[in-house]
Amino acid sequence: MARIKKSFSGPTKHKHQNNSINDVLTMSKTKQTYSGNCHCGAVEFKILTTVTELTTCDCSICIRKNAVMLKVHESEFELIKGADSITEYQFHTATARHYFCNVCGIYPFHRKRVTPDYYGINIGCLADFQSTDVPVRETNGSKMK
Ligand SMILES: [Zn+2]
Numbered sequence: 001m002a003r004i005k006k007s008f009s010g011p012t013k014h015k016h017q018n019n020s021i022n023d024v025l026t027m028s029k030t031k032q033t034y035s036g037n038c039h040c041g042a043v044e045f046k047i048l049t050t051v052t053e054l055t056t057c058d059c060s061i062c063i064r065k066n067a068v069m070l071k072v073h074e075s076e077f078e079l080i081k082g083a084d085s086i087t088e089y090q091f092h093t094a095t096a097r098h099y100f101c102n103v104c105g106i107y108p109f110h111r112k113r114v115t116p117d118y119y120g121i122n123i124g125c126l127a128d129f130q131s132t133d134v135p136v137r138e139t140n141g142s143k144m145k
Contacts, residue, residue, distance in 0.1 A: 036122075
């Protein structure tokens with residue numbers, strides 16, 4: 001199957017624009033449910049989303065976590081259990097909300113700084129997630145002021 005990487009990076013296209021590439025992508029990209037959990041299992045969540053790209057980030061915290069991330073809207077995210085086991089960590093502008101399991105220390109997801117209604121999900125915490133064919137985009141959080 002052909003992969004079209006650039007189509008997702010631009011601004012939102014007009015709804016009535018007739019674009020055969022987007023039609024093909026819409027047909028081949030249906031939303032899927034993925035279950036996720038931290039290492040010890042205290043934190044469980046699930047997402048229902050369309051996977052078009054993954055990201056890495058070189059900001060001071062991401063470079064330490066070294067996670068490959070999937071961006072999902074908050075409406076596509078559900079915490080199943082573990083609210084009491086999640087510790088929040090903030091730094092710098094205190095806009096992004098970085099979470100980790102206070103039992104096993106794993107980072108399962110965070111709230112994004114530039115787009116706070118989105119979660120970044122650690123794909124290493126997702127069960128049965130196939131990342132092989134998904135393009136990975138390097139973002140430069142370290143360049144944000
Ligand atoms: Zn845990």
